[in-house]
Amino acid sequence: MAGLNVSIAFFFLVVGACQVLRQLSKRLLSPGAYDCLARELAGSLQLCTSCLELRMLVEIGPWGGGFGPDVVLTLLFLLFTVHGTSFDGASANPTVSLQEFLLLESNLATTATKLLAQGVGMGTGWAVTKLYWSWELTHFHLIQNLIASECSSSIHTSLHHAAFVEGTCSFLFHLVLLKLCQSRPMYRVPALATTVTFLTYTAGPFTGAFFNPALAMVTTFHCSGNSFWDYVQVYWLGPLGGMLAALLLYQGNIPRLFQRNLLYSQKSKYKIPKARVAAHVEGDEPQRKKKGEKSNSKPRA
Template identity: 85%
Template sequence: MAGLNVSIAFFFLVAGVCQALRQLSKRLLSPGAYGCLARELMLMEIGPWGGGFGPDVVLTLLFLLFAVHGVSSDGASANPTVSLQEFLLLESSLAATATKLLAQGAGTGAGWAVTKLYWSWELTHFHLIQNLIASECSSSIHTSLHHAAFVEGICSFFFHLVLLKLRQSHPMYQVPVLAATVTFLTYTAGPFTGAFFNPALAAATTFHCSGSSFWDYAWVYWLGPLAGMLAALFLYQGNIPRLFQKNLLYSQKSKYKIPKARVAVHTEGDEPQRRRKGEKSNSEPPWGRGGGEPNTFA
């Protein structure tokens, strides 16, 4: 219980420091620089600091982490695939997207450094164990390379599909649903790849570990999530606005409705009347109204 209290205290300390730095940067930086740097660079990923606890505790802390992040991050994603999605949706310029990607990489790297410093204090026996094995960490890929890339891609696909569906929703609904989605995907795919589906976080926490090469990590943790994001965007939109505008999946219905013509029959006097069901036709024969036989010629 003491270790859990220390971890929770560390979590709230990091969240408080990030919020203080964001508020400070609002006053010192221009709005554009704040949007690209402060909201991304000040978001420090604290890494898998819940090691040693049971899965229920770790998943609960993960849910709370993403819930607090969604409420307090002021729109920061800390995920390169989300920034690339915004770029492909024409919601962000190339310069702003590149700045976000650099800030996310620097932010996750700084967060990982802070986490290792926190572990070096050895406030709990979990941190002592973590320090002993930190230099000899092993690969988080526990399945074949292609299966691992597929798992990361599927996680990214479902995450971005939910994100696209809820991007216009109120934060009261968006935040818990996204947090629950991330928690569920982590629970499902964690034993195979660690369920990062975040290229920046994966690069900072696992690329330096032995057991897999750099290109193996890049294939799984970079190309996998990127492919999943593209698939989700194409399935949801039917196109990729930055690349092509034509919708290849869904046809757009016209907003103008053409009224249907009323079926009517014309009687003598040109007065339209509806033909009743089962009513016999009273049309006359083509040879006149007298009812006589037609003239015949010998």
């Protein structure tokens, strides 16, 4: 359990350091630069380092530490709850940023900046975690350093099935995200954390359940077992297709591409109650009669 305690302390340290980075960025940068650059960089750094350490526990913990998947899933839920609370609106996910672009919530320059910041944050998180592992503070990290050069692909099924699994995870995640986007954080954060935990538990044995192209790129693209194009199909095209399907199902269209609703008929948002319409019609009848009588009356001689 000593190794697990060190990992938990590492999680707290990473969250605290990224929180300090956010506060400093708010003071030094303009709101626009903070929103699309510093906030995404800090969120991606926090997500990448946490997920890499958690992935190490998933691979080594059961036989090196004697704890089961229930411990890892509990940590995963708690971590994503903390991430949702501390991210300050950052997505740290390229498909979420592209979804905002397609919904006309951000322009092309802002989206490109967010994608760049996410890539830099993920790369920095990978470098920081590798440095942390090199200190070999626990026997987990010692084992991780020994097997790091021989890591294998996270794809443990056929290529088409793997792309379908990642696409389905992305579809469900984005559908929940779209449904809860206007909800209060106290409801949205645990709901998203529960969704991520469930999807990881269900799809993890097949693909690792990343449904985040940037996170998958720094985590598994360098491992042997599949080509770069295989990874692109599974971890880039799969989540992107799932996001587009969720957006189309939820919105009925993709606002950036076309305005017409393809799935749902357009109806007026405001409906007049039938009782009120009937009362209005009955109230108008005497006036209509009076007007009719006045128009039909003949002039007196």
